[in-house]
Amino acid sequence: MLCLHHFCIIHxxxxxxxxxxxxxxxxxxxxxxxxxxxxxxxxxxxxxQLPASTNCLACSDDGSYLGVGHSQGLSVWCASSLICAAxxxxxxxxxxxxxxxxxxxxxxxxxxxxxxxxxxVFAYHCEGIHPLSxxxxxxxxxxxxxxxxxxxxxGGDYGAASISSNGAVWLEVYHFPSEAWLREIEMAxxxxxxxxxSGDVDMKWSPVAVVIKIKPPTIxxxxxxxxxxxxxxxxxxxxxxxALEVDTSSSxxxxxxxxxxxxxxTRGKNESPRRCTQHFLLPCxxxxxxxxxxxxxxxxxxxxxxxxxxxxxxxxxxxxxAPKNKTDVEPMPDVxxxxxxxxxxxxxxxxxxxxxxxxxxxxVCVWDRQSGSPLSVxxxxxxxxxxxxxxxxxxxxxxxxVSQTFTEAKVRLLLLCKSGxxxxxxTGRGTQPxxxxxxxxxxxxxxxxxxxxxxxxxxxxxxVMQRNGKMFLQxxxxxxxxxxxxxxxxxxxxxxxxxVYALNTRQQTxxxxxxxQDSSCSASSNAESQSQLFIFRFGEPDxxxxxxxSLPDSPRQLNTQSCVTLEETCNLYLQQRALSVDERNKxxxxxxxxxxxxxxxxxxxxxxxxxx
Numbered sequence: 001m002l003c004l005h006h007f008c009i010i011h012x013x014x015x016x017x018x019x020x021x022x023x024x025x026x027x028x029x030x031x032x033x034x035x036x037x038x039x040x041x042x043x044x045x046x047x048x049q050l051p052a053s054t055n056c057l058a059c060s061d062d063g064s065y066l067g068v069g070h071s072q073g074l075s076v077w078c079a080s081s082l083i084c085a086a087x088x089x090x091x092x093x094x095x096x097x098x099x100x101x102x103x104x105x106x107x108x109x110x111x112x113x114x115x116x117x118x119x120x121v122f123a124y125h126c127e128g129i130h131p132l133s134x135x136x137x138x139x140x141x142x143x144x145x146x147x148x149x150x151x152x153x154x155g156g157d158y159g160a161a162s163i164s165s166n167g168a169v170w171l172e173v174y175h176f177p178s179e180a181w182l183r184e185i186e187m188a189x190x191x192x193x194x195x196x197x198s199g200d201v202d203m204k205w206s207p208v209a210v211v212i213k214i215k216p217p218t219i220x221x222x223x224x225x226x227x228x229x230x231x232x233x234x235x236x237x238x239x240x241x242x243a244l245e246v247d248t249s250s251s252x253x254x255x256x257x258x259x260x261x262x263x264x265x266t267r268g269k270n271e272s273p274r275r276c277t278q279h280f281l282l283p284c285x286x287x288x289x290x291x292x293x294x295x296x297x298x299x300x301x302x303x304x305x306x307x308x309x310x311x312x313x314x315x316x317x318x319x320x321x322a323p324k325n326k327t328d329v330e331p332m333p334d335v336x337x338x339x340x341x342x343x344x345x346x347x348x349x350x351x352x353x354x355x356x357x358x359x360x361x362x363x364v365c366v367w368d369r370q371s372g373s374p375l376s377v378x379x380x381x382x383x384x385x386x387x388x389x390x391x392x393x394x395x396x397x398x399x400x401x402v403s404q405t406f407t408e409a410k411v412r413l414l415l416l417c418k419s420g421x422x423x424x425x426x427t428g429r430g431t432q433p434x435x436x437x438x439x440x441x442x443x444x445x446x447x448x449x450x451x452x453x454x455x456x457x458x459x460x461x462x463x464v465m466q467r468n469g470k471m472f473l474q475x476x477x478x479x480x481x482x483x484x485x486x487x488x489x490x491x492x493x494x495x496x497x498x499x500v501y502a503l504n505t506r507q508q509t510x511x512x513x514x515x516x517q518d519s520s521c522s523a524s525s526n527a528e529s530q531s532q533l534f535i536f537r538f539g540e541p542d543x544x545x546x547x548x549x550s551l552p553d554s555p556r557q558l559n560t561q562s563c564v565t566l567e568e569t570c571n572l573y574l575q576q577r578a579l580s581v582d583e584r585n586k587x588x589x590x591x592x593x594x595x596x597x598x599x600x601x602x603x604x605x606x607x608x609x610x611x612x
Contacts, residue, residue, distance in 0.1 A: 039472070040543050041484040044534040048082045051075060054513055054531055056500060058100040060108055061154055063506025065124065067110050069095030074112060076100075076124045079504055082533070088122065088129040099152045100124075103178045107185070109156035117146030119161050121176065121208070125185050132181055132205045135161050135174070153280040153301050158211070158319060160278050160304060171214040171276050173304055173319065180206040211319055212331055216274045216308050275309045279348040279355070281316070284369045303334070305355060307343045314343065314357060314367070337367050344387045349411065350456075356413055358387030364425050366411060376427040380415065380435050385423070389416045393424065393454045393462065393476055414462055414476060417441075420448040422464075424476045430581075432590060438479050444468075450497055456505050458538060458547040463503070463510070469493045471512075473544070483543055485510070485536055492517055494531060508548065510536040 053071035059079065060067070066077040073089035097113040103123075110122040110129075119135035136145045145165040152159050159174045188203045280301040305316045316335035341359035348355050354375060355367045362385035368375040393412040410428035417423070419441040427433035442448055446468035453463045460477045469492045471485035491514040493499050500513040514534050538544050 039481045039484055040541070041486045042536060042538075042541055042544075043486050044488070045537045045540070046082070046535045047532050050513060050531040050533050052531070053094065054500060055094065055096045056098045057502040057511060057513070057533075058098045058110075059502040059504045059511070060100045060102055061505075062102050063504045064102075065100065065108060066502065066511065067098045067100040069098040069112060071095075074098060074110065074122070074129070076108075076110075076129060079507060079509075082535075086124060086127050086129045088131065097150065099150070101152050101154055101156045103156035103176075104182055107182060109152060109176070109178070111150050111152045111159060113147050113150050117148070117164075119147035119150040121159070123181060123185060125182075126189055128189070130185055130188065130203075130205075133208045135159070135172075135208070136163060148275070151278065151280075155300070157300050158280060158304075159208075160280070162276055162278075169216070169274060169276065171278055171306060173211045173214070173278075173317075175209045175211050175319075177206040177209070212304075212317055214276070214306055214315075214317060215330060216276075217311075217313075217315075218330070274311075276306055277346055278304050278306045279346065279352070280304055281348070281369070282352040284351070284353045305337075305348075306333075307346060307357075311343055312339050312341065313337065314339070314346070314355065335372075339365055345390050347390045347392055347413070349392045354392070354411055356390055356392065356411070358390050358415065360386075362387075364390075364413065364415070364427075366413075366427060368429070375411070375429050376433055378425050378427055378433040378435065380423055380425065382417075382421065382423065382435075382437060385415075385421065386418045387415055388418045389452070390414065391452075391454045393460065412476070414452060414454055416449065416452045422449065422452055436476075436479065438474065438476060451499055451501070453503070455503065455538075457508050457549060458544065459549045461544075461547050465493070465496070465499050465501075467496050469496045473538075482547070483541065487514055487534060490517055491515060491532065491534070508537065508539040510538070512536070 051068060051070040054068055055071075056069040058067040058069075059065075064079055065085070066079050066082075068075045068077060071094045072091060073087065073093060074095050075087040076085050077083065078085050094115040095112045096115050099111040101109055103109045106125065108124040110124060111119065112122065113119050117136070118138075120131060121133045121135065123130045123132055135150065136147050138144050143165060145163050148162040148164055148169070150159065150161045156176055156178055159176060161172050161174070163170055163172055184203055184205055281303040282299070283302050301319060303316050303318050305314055307314045314337035315333035316337070317331060318334050337355070339357060339359055341361045341363050343357050344360055345358040346356065353369055355369065357365045357367070359365060362380040362382065364376075364378045364380060364387075366375040366377075367373075391414045393414045410426060410431065413425040413427075415423040415425060420439075421441045422438040424436045424438060425433060426436075439449075446466065447470075448467045449464050450467055451463065451465035455461050455463050455473070458473065460475055461473050461482060462476055463471070464474050465471050469487075471487075471493075473482045473485070474480070475482050487493070494513045494515040502511045503509075504511065512534055514532055539548060
């Protein structure tokens with residue numbers, strides 16, 4: 001599904017700046033200082049001791065449990081009572097990353113990565129933790145593989161791991177046998193309860209199936225880019241996009257190697273492998289081979305989108321079982337989303353209808369999977385806007401009939417730049433995009449934000465944590481601090497540069513790890529006693545209650561209208577274009593008016609300059 005009109009996008013953006021006088025700047029500073037003094041604060045409602053060397057937290061999607069990763073293993077806690085329900089330990093193992101999702105009633109799946117780069121899958125059921133699978137088993141020490149990232153899909157049906165080995169990096173997507181695992185867990189529990197059993201049950205769990213193995217794009221055999229005329233000789237434009245990207249990447253790598261060789265430091269070809277970022281996608285829009293996509297059960301991910309560092313293309317692969325005896329065949333993407341600039345960061349909406357990409361050159365592109373075309377391309381008018389991370393803000397349920405309310409559909413994004421500046425982008429098809437700078441580049445390094453996260457259950461609010469330990473909730477529309485989160489004077493965030501926290505969307509709470517301000521004040525204090533878990537409850541203060549919104553149990557419940565044929569997709573796209581003609585005409589008229597005003601201003605400046 002690759003259309004030529006994807007490459008013919010006209011960018012319309014006009015930027016106006018207004019210089020303030022010293023008096024106005026002083027007045028604005030005074031107002032800012034006054035607003036800071038009046039900002040209400042929220043203190044934690046409770047605290048509890050954490051295990052030694054706690055490295056990560058995760059909350060289950062239903063809000064019932066917390067997964068805690070620490071030295072020697074992991075543990076599962078009840079989120080309401082903060083009582084440890086189960087623990088799994090292994091000497092010499094330190095869990096550094098953890099995820100948790102509910103795969104069935106009273107059964108949860110956990111995905112972890114330890115400090116040695118080994119990914120594992122666990123199940124929590126009936127107050128017990130069961131180790132189900134080791135993702136990257138190292139059978140040969142000379143071919144040691146390291147898991148860079150590990151992600152579970154909601155519901156625990158799929159998993160995706162980025163693997164590195166001997167300088168090469170690839171992405172593996174797995175299908176988990178959840179139903180078989182549940183039966184095996186029940187069997188293991190019944191054997192343990194059997195009075196004739198010795199107590200030790202050695203279960204052989206069902207293996208994890210590799211659905212697809214994705215490597216960085218390579219030039220297909222017989223494809224060459226010897227000159228510009230070769231482009232027109234290629235019958236497969238899709239293949240050309242991949243070959244062009246690989247050719248550009250190879251040229252960049254060759255230039256870097258030449259530079260290092262001149263400096264006497266020749267770098268190996270695979271010393272800096274390309275990294276990948278992936279997102280699971282729910283059913284939405286048209287899928288190649290519609291009958292195959294229909295075979296998936298309702299609510300399960302049907303595809304995964306992937307982009308590689310240095311890439312301009314977003315690639316989409318259907319989650320289908322690998323064909324037998326063809327595991328060595330490199331899969332081709334089913335959909336390619338081309339972009340004008342290099343991709344720096346990405347985000348997917350809750351219903352996975354929209355995919356947002358932060359591009360080099362301060363560009364933001366939002367793709368609409370339902371129509372298969374760009375929803376909007378926005379230029380962020382700011383300096384030092386090298387994007388670092390982005391998120392969708394607010395939860396907007398999809399209407400029953402998307403085509404009837406098409407012109408009202410808007411998306412809002414939260415952008416974090418490497419400079420520390422924060423922006424919001426509000427856009428939609430046929431409407432003028434709006435960009436707002438929430439905060440400028442901080443002058444003090446302590447004010448650099450280390451966490452900027454949208455809070456799903458608080459409309460238009462984002463959670464901001466700074467390097468100096470300051471925490472607050474910020475209104476992304478009014479650009480005001482709604483509430484300060486204050487820890488006790490005896491404690492501070494344990495790792496301000498990389499805070500360990502978890503948001504519980506069901507209980508509307510924030511869990512964050514904190515340590516003592518000064519451990520030397522007590523002779524009995526040590527590293528283990530300093531780590532505590534503090535709880536902030538957002539549903540209690542009146543200042544926050546007006547922002548609370550209700551969420552569905554799962555994004556799977558969202559109504560995402562699907563088209564299984566190209567004809568249906570084209571018809572939907574034409575309907576949307578017809579419904580949005582008034583909004584687009586208004587945008588064109590407004591743009592022409594702004595251009596005329598700008599032309600008059602420029603002409604007046606030239607006239608004054610000539611007269612002087």
